[in-house]
Amino acid sequence: MKAIAGKAIVPLRERPTSGTALDDELLYGMVVEVLEEAADEEEGEAVPWVSVRTPYRYTGYCKKEDLILDQARVAAWEAGELCVVMQGFADVLDEPRVQGVCLESLARGGRLLAHREEATEEAGWVCVELADGGRGYTKEQFLGPCYSVPFTADEDAFRKRLVEMAKGYLGAQYRWGGKSTLGIDCSGLTSMCYMLCGVYIYRNAGYVDGFAVHEIPAAEKKPGDLLYFPGHIAMYIGDDRYIHSTGRNGDDGVVINSLNPAHEDFREDLLNMLERAASMF
Structure with missing residues (x-):
């Protein structure tokens, strides 16, 4: 089973408890493989965790609530035009203007689905889809291609x-x-x-x-x-x-x-x- 990181930064830890040091981080929109569920070592079943494996073969534990586990959603996410945030930080707003309400604020490396077929009245903006299926807008210049292979042979x-x-x-x-x-x-x-x-x-x-x-x-x-x-x-x-x-x-x-x-x-x-x-x- 796969899952999508549903928060701007999802902490990965060596053991299923927040009381251990940070081991790695998933950035928004990254897809991981879910290995197994686990109870919090300190809180028990009240706080469910999952063990995940990243595409770079790193494993760790994160809170289940930080992931999107719907498999149809994961499939749609992987099939779309993924782009990556290249700006240090980028806001996703509810409308294509700077006065819009911020839906998400993502760090460099976060991933979104681009919907460039949807024209915007304001130049320089692009419609993007969030991991949960919601849509918003960010500046086109904040995004870059999400490469799955080396971007050039040069x-x-x-x-x-x-x-x-x-x-x-x-x-x-x-x-x-x-x-x-x-x-x-x-x-x-x-x-x-x-x-x-x-x-x-x-x-x-x-x-x-x-x-x-x-x-x-x-x-x-x-x-x-x-x-x-x-x-x-x-x-x-x-x-x-x-x-x-x-x-x-x-x-x-x-x-x-x-x-x-x-x-x-x-x-x-x-x-x-x-x-x-x-x-x-």
Whole structure:
């Protein structure tokens, strides 16, 4: 059975209780596989949870009420023209004008169904369908294609877009288990950037075989490639620099640092701990 994430951000946890740390997040409109139901470890049957598996093969528990489980609705959702929010945040309003009532406010990576066949009186707006079947409007420029395969076979263009995606999160706070513009961790950043380009990579910071990237000599790294440290991951962006989300005091989020001791943003600790690099190419 499948389900749709029905809230802007659906927390995934390692165990079925809100008393455990955040493990991952589902963003609005993402479709997951439901594995089994579970009772809350603290509240019992009064708060039902479900175990789910994401398209990138990550599993966790979320509250059942945060999902849309109607299978006809899921089928219609997957059959429609899915688009993805590219803006840091985007409101879905009840009418195509800025004075409209906000129905949902979604972070980058949230998904909607576009209904471009429905003309709007105001230029620049598009009619969108929400996960529950309701309809609203948002600015066309806030949306992009929802890729299920790499968006291009052009390596240079792919690498450039990965870096652009990562820089779009600069300044976002560090959030353990997060992967939205409200807060994001190191692997949330890299996995979201690849996902927005149509590729799934491993959600956590470790290197795991069987995903889209493979290990390469660190000296051969190029923009968009991944850098692995113990319990940490970053994206190389060129000129000896990399972008990552870090909880280190003074940074506390998505920043750019360098592997070059001559640069002001050099981090000696991470240079000394670099374990490997990986690439799609």
